[in-house]
Amino acid sequence: MGNEYWAELSGVKKRFGKIVALDGLDLQVRRGELFSVLGPNGAGKSTAVSLMLGLLRPDSGAARLFGKSPLLVEPRRQVGVMMQEVTLAPELRVREHIALVASYYPRPLTHEEAMAITNLSPLAARPYGKLSAGQKRQVQFTMAVCGRPKLLFLDEPSVGLDVRAREAMWAALRQLVRNGSSIVLTTHYLEEAESLSNRVAVLNKGRLIASGTVNEIRALVVRKHISCSTVLAADQIAAWPDVESVTRDQQRLQISTSNSEAVVRRLLAADSNLQELEVRRAGLAEAFTELTQEAA
Amino acid sequence: MNTASFQNPNAFESPKPFEPFDDSPLAGVMTTARLLRAYLAEARFECLRMFRVLGFSIPFLVLPAALYLLFGVVLFGDAVRSDPATGKFLFAAFAVFGVMGPGMFGFGATIATEREQGLLTLKRALPAPAGSYLLAKLLMTMLFAFVVMATMIPAALLLGHLPLTFAQCARVTAINVLGSLPFCAIGLFIGTRVSGKAAIAFVNLIYVPMMHVSGLFYPLPKFLRAISPLWPSYHLQQLVFAAMGMTFYGKSAVHLAVLATVTAVLTALSIRRLARIG
Numbered sequence: 001m002g003n004e005y006w007a008e009l010s011g012v013k014k015r016f017g018k019i020v021a022l023d024g025l026d027l028q029v030r031r032g033e034l035f036s037v038l039g040p041n042g043a044g045k046s047t048a049v050s051l052m053l054g055l056l057r058p059d060s061g062a063a064r065l066f067g068k069s070p071l072l073v074e075p076r077r078q079v080g081v082m083m084q085e086v087t088l089a090p091e092l093r094v095r096e097h098i099a100l101v102a103s104y105y106p107r108p109l110t111h112e113e114a115m116a117i118t119n120l121s122p123l124a125a126r127p128y129g130k131l132s133a134g135q136k137r138q139v140q141f142t143m144a145v146c147g148r149p150k151l152l153f154l155d156e157p158s159v160g161l162d163v164r165a166r167e168a169m170w171a172a173l174r175q176l177v178r179n180g181s182s183i184v185l186t187t188h189y190l191e192e193a194e195s196l197s198n199r200v201a202v203l204n205k206g207r208l209i210a211s212g213t214v215n216e217i218r219a220l221v222v223r224k225h226i227s228c229s230t231v232l233a234a235d236q237i238a239a240w241p242d243v244e245s246v247t248r249d250q251q252r253l254q255i256s257t258s259n260s261e262a263v264v265r266r267l268l269a270a271d272s273n274l275q276e277l278e279v280r281r282a283g284l285a286e287a288f289t290e291l292t293q294e295a296a
Numbered sequence: 297m298n299t300a301s302f303q304n305p306n307a308f309e310s311p312k313p314f315e316p317f318d319d320s321p322l323a324g325v326m327t328t329a330r331l332l333r334a335y336l337a338e339a340r341f342e343c344l345r346m347f348r349v350l351g352f353s354i355p356f357l358v359l360p361a362a363l364y365l366l367f368g369v370v371l372f373g374d375a376v377r378s379d380p381a382t383g384k385f386l387f388a389a390f391a392v393f394g395v396m397g398p399g400m401f402g403f404g405a406t407i408a409t410e411r412e413q414g415l416l417t418l419k420r421a422l423p424a425p426a427g428s429y430l431l432a433k434l435l436m437t438m439l440f441a442f443v444v445m446a447t448m449i450p451a452a453l454l455l456g457h458l459p460l461t462f463a464q465c466a467r468v469t470a471i472n473v474l475g476s477l478p479f480c481a482i483g484l485f486i487g488t489r490v491s492g493k494a495a496i497a498f499v500n501l502i503y504v505p506m507m508h509v510s511g512l513f514y515p516l517p518k519f520l521r522a523i524s525p526l527w528p529s530y531h532l533q534q535l536v537f538a539a540m541g542m543t544f545y546g547k548s549a550v551h552l553a554v555l556a557t558v559t560a561v562l563t564a565l566s567i568r569r570l571a572r573i574g
Contacts, residue, residue, distance in 0.1 A: 073324075106325060
C-alpha cells in the first residue's frame with residue numbers, strides 16, 4: 001500500500017524516443033530518512049525524481065506522492081524542491097522570492113522566519129541577480145524549506161557553496177531529518193551522500209542496481225584496504241594469495257585485498273615489528289565505482 | 297551535530313532551529329483565502345519585476361504617449377486643431393500600439409526565456425496554483441495597458457486638445473486594457489514554441505508588419521486594405537474608433553468576435569503545448 005511511503009515509484013518504465021531512461025524501477029522514500037539517489041550520468045536519477053514530482057508521467061508503472069498522484073497539487077503542497085538548473089528573476093529581492101514561494105503553501109513560515117532560520121536575513125533586500133552563485137543556492141534552499149514541507153527534493157544542493165556554507169547546509173539537512181522530514185538527495189558528491197544518507201539507491205541504465213544503508217552498500221564491495229609501516233617489500237606481498245594490489249606511500253604500505261583477515265595474520269607473522277596497522281572497508285565512492293562498472 | 301544550522305558565510309548570528317513540519321491530515325489543504333493570496337502574490341511580484349526591468353517598462357510605458365505627443369501635438373498640431381478626427385485617429389493609433397508591445401513582448405520573450413531557464417519546471421514542481429503563472433503575466437500586461445492609457449489620456453486632453461468625454465475615455469481605456477489579451481495570446485503562442493533568443497525575433501516578425509499593414513498609423517492603399525482585417529490590431533483599432541464616437545469599418549460585434557477567437561484559439565494551443573512539453 002502506497003500510504004506507508006511518502007514517495008514511491010513502482011515498476012516504472014519511461015522511454016524518451018529510443019532511449020530507455022527507466023526500466024522497471026522501484027523506489028520508496030520513507031518518513032524521516034535522507035535518501036540519496038546515486039548513479040552515473042544518464043543513469044535515470046533526474047527522470048526518477050521528475051516522475052516523483054509529477055513533472056513526467058510514467059509509460060507504465062506508477063508514481064505516488066503521499067499515496068496520491070504527484071500530478072495533483074495537494075500532495076505537492078507537502079513537498080519542497082531545490083533544482084539544479086534554474087534561473088530566478090534577477091530583479092526580485094531575496095525576501096520577495098521567498099515570500100512568493102511561501103504563498104504556495106497552506107501553513108508556511110513567513111519569509112522573515114524562513115530567512116532567520118537559514119541566516120539569510122542580511123541578504124533580504126538584495127536583488128537576486130546581485131548574489132554570488134553560493135548565495136543563490138542558499139536562497140533556493142530557503143525557498144525549498146519555507147513551506148514547512150514533509151519531503152524535500154534536493155538536486156545537487158551544495159554545488160557552488162564554499163566549505164563552511166556546505167557544512168552548514170549539511171547540518172540543516174540533518175536537523176530537518178531529525179524533525180521527521182524526509183529528503184531525497186541527488187548528488188555527484190559521494191562524500192555528501194556518505195556523510196548524510198540513511199539510505200542510498202544506486203541506479204545504472206534505468207535500473208536499481210543496489211540499495212540499502214551506506215554501510216550495506218559499502219559491504220557489497222568485499223575488498224578492504226590495509227595500511228601499515230613494515231620492512232616487508234611491496235612486491236613480496238603482492239605475490240601473496242588474495243592480495244589485489246600493493247603500493248608504497250612513503251614509509252607505509254597500502255594493500256588492497258579481498259581477504260583482509262588472512263593477509264593481516266600473515267603480515268604480523270612475517271614482520272614482528274609491524275606498526276600502525278589499519279584496516280578499512282571500501283568507501284561509498286569506491287563501492288559506487290565498482291557497482292556501476294559491474295553493471296555496465 | 298547539536299548545533300544544526302545553515303549559516304550564511306557572511307553572517308555569524310546564532311541560528312534558529314527549524315520548526316517541525318505540518319503533520320495534520322489537512323497538511324496539503326489550502327483555504328480559499330490562502331489560495332487567493334497565492335494568485336495575488338504571483339501577480340504582484342510579476343508586475344513588480346517587469347516594472348523594475350527598465351529596458352521593458354520605459355519603452356512600453358513612455359513611448360506610446362511620447363510618440364503621440366510628437367506626432368499629434370508637435371508635428372501635426374495645426375492639422376489636429378483644424379480637424380479633430382485626425383487627432384482622434386492618431387490617438388487611437390498610438391493607444392493600440394501601446395497595448396500591443398507589453399502583450400507580445402511581455403509574454404512571448406519572457407515565457408520563452410523562463411522556459412529555457414527552468415523556471416516553469418520549478419513552478420510545476422512547486423505547488424504553484426493552477427494557471428497562476430500565466431494569469432500573473434496577463435494581469436501584468438493589463439496593468440501596463442492601463443498605465444499606457446492613463447498617460448495618453450491626460451496628454452490627449454491637456455496637450456492634444458482632443459474633444460473626448462469622460463465616458464469615451466473610460467470606454468477607450470476598458471477596450472484597450474481588454475484588447476491587450478489577443479496580443480498576449482500571440483506572444484504566448486510564440487513563447488511556448490521557440491527559444492528565448494528566437495522569441496524576440498519571431499515577435500518582431502509579427503509585431504512590425506502588424507503595426508504597418510493593419511493600417512494603424514496611416515490609411516492604406518486599396519490593395520493592402522483587403523488584408524488589414526487579418527491583423528488583430530485592425531479590429532482593436534476599429535473598436536477604439538467606435539468607443540470615441542468615430543466612423544469605423546465593419547461591425548463591433550464582428551471585431552469583438554475576431555479578437556476573442558484569436559485569444560481563445562492561441563491560448564488553448566499554447567496551454568496544451570505547455571501541459572505536454574513544458
